[in-house]
Amino acid sequence: MKKLKRREFFKYSLAGTGGALCSNLITKIPFIAIPDTAYALSSTGKLSHVEAKYYKKLEHKEIECQLCPKKCKVGDRERGYCGVRENKKGIYYTLVYGLACSFHKDPIEKKPFFHFLPGTDAFSIATAGCNLNCKFCQNWEISQARPEQTYNIELSPEAVAEYALKGNSSSIAYTYSEPTVFYEYMLDCAKLGRQKGVKSVMVSAGYIQPEPLVELCKELDAVKIDLKAFTEKYYQEICRGKLQPVLDTLKELKKIGIWYEIVYLMVPTLNDDMKDIKKMCEWILSNLGPDVPVHFTRFIPLYLLKNLPPTPVSSLEQARKIAQESGLKFVYIGNVGGHEGENTYCPKCKKILVGRYGFTITQMNLQKGKCKFCGEKIPGVWG
Ligand code: SF4
Known part of the structure; x- marks a missing residue:
């Protein structure tokens, strides 16, 4: 089995900070694994055997997964929809614990988080698998893959926390695919990261049951939710999911009190009806309040x-205007480098609080979470 020195693993895995998609990383992993010792390259076929946390045993060795709203009923030697959880003789296992197929050091702005430690980096990891199947997925090579189809590197929660710390990342991000499906791994990484003073953020579609969400949020510091549309039709036809559980997740996050931001990827002809966007903004305002940042991002x-x-x-721009007129205070435009909608503006004096160009911070006018011009307190996690 090929192994790699810690220093070499660190060097290659953290090289560069922006723009790389997981698919690129998959192809890099065999390369970084060529040197000797310390972290093994798990060849395709090697899987973890860690018991899953949220499931119910049924008759005849069948189980019901209770991690996400799909609630898969899974027979012996079968897997759930996400392809990374398997029933073996009536015990349900996660197959991807400690098996990262992607890892990279990214700016936190790439997730995107705009009100969470701006200008810092997040050590970002993913495993194979997803509990949805979005037709626009930019990381489909790993999200729609089974763990046997990706190159996985053995990366224990201890190692994840250590690499984040040594690489000067302020946080660990669970991202690229859908972290809900590697729940147990994420939970342990977050616990160990916190012990070492590294925060944790989840980048998710929010397709998760309330009970595991509540447990997870005790260890997380922020959550980004992709609200993919505001119609059940879109969720069913484009994502193979349902809207209502995602709205329930957003309300639960507000109740929990953790910091969260919303991203809406606008896909031409499919979810760009401004009447639906208006309804969504009104729902956000009345259920979550005016302070939650909403990012309208460009589809490629x-x-x-x-x-x-x-x-x-x-x-x-039209969606942003509707959201602002609805009363939302922090509305952004994403994937359009250099647009004024990338900046954070003070809702009181209207001056630029955080200037951005893409993932780069160009000016910072926040002092201890307040506008340095007028003293307005700005919601978020600033330090
Ligand atoms: S996490 Fe996976 S196995 Fe569990 S209900 Fe969701 S899709 Fe099914």
């Missing part, structure tokens, strides 16, 4: 939606 044709054009910037 990928995966199963290559037939559609990129989102016109004018549509993003």
Whole structure:
């Protein structure tokens, strides 16, 4: 088995900070594994055997998974929808614990989080698997893969926390695929990270049951939710999921009191109806309040939606205007480098609080979480 020295692993895995997709990383992993000792490259086929946390035993060795709203009923020697959990003789196991197929040091702005430690880095990891199947997924090579189909590196929670710390990352991000499906691994990484003074953030579709969410949030510091549309039709036809559980997750996050931000990827002709966007903004305002940041991001044709054009910037601007007029205070435009909608503005004096160009911070006018011009307190996690 090929292994790699800690220093070499560190050097290669943390090289560069922006722009790399997981798919690129998959191809890099065999390369970094060529040197000797310390971390083994798990060849395709090696899986973990750690008992899952949320499931119920049924008759005849069948189980019901209770981690996400799909609530898969899984027979002996079968897997759930996400492909990374397996029933063996009536015990349900996660197959991806400690098996990262992607890891990278990213700016926190890439997740995107705009009100969470701006200008810092997040040591970002993923495993194979997802509990949805979005036709626009930019990381489909890993999200729609089974763990046997990705190159996985053995990366224990201790190692994740250590690499984050030594690489000067302020946080660990669980991202790229859907972290809900590697729940147990994420939970342990977050616990160990916290012990070492490293925060944890989840980048998720929010397709998770309330009980595991509540337990997880005790160890997390922030959550980003992709609210993919505001219609059940879109969730069913484009994502193979349901809208209501995601709305329930958002309300639960507010109740828990953890910091969270919302991203809305606007896909031309599919979820860019401004009437629906208005309804969504009104729902956010009345259920979550005016302070939650909402990012309208530009769609780039990928995966199963290559037939559609990129989102016109004018549509993003229109959505942002609707959201602002609805009363939301922090509304952003994403994936349009240099747009004024990338900046954070003070809701009181309207001056730029955090200037951005893409993932780069160009100016910082916040002092201890307050506007340095007028003293307005700005919601978020600032230090
Ligand atoms: S986490 Fe996976 S196995 Fe469990 S209910 Fe969701 S899709 Fe099914």
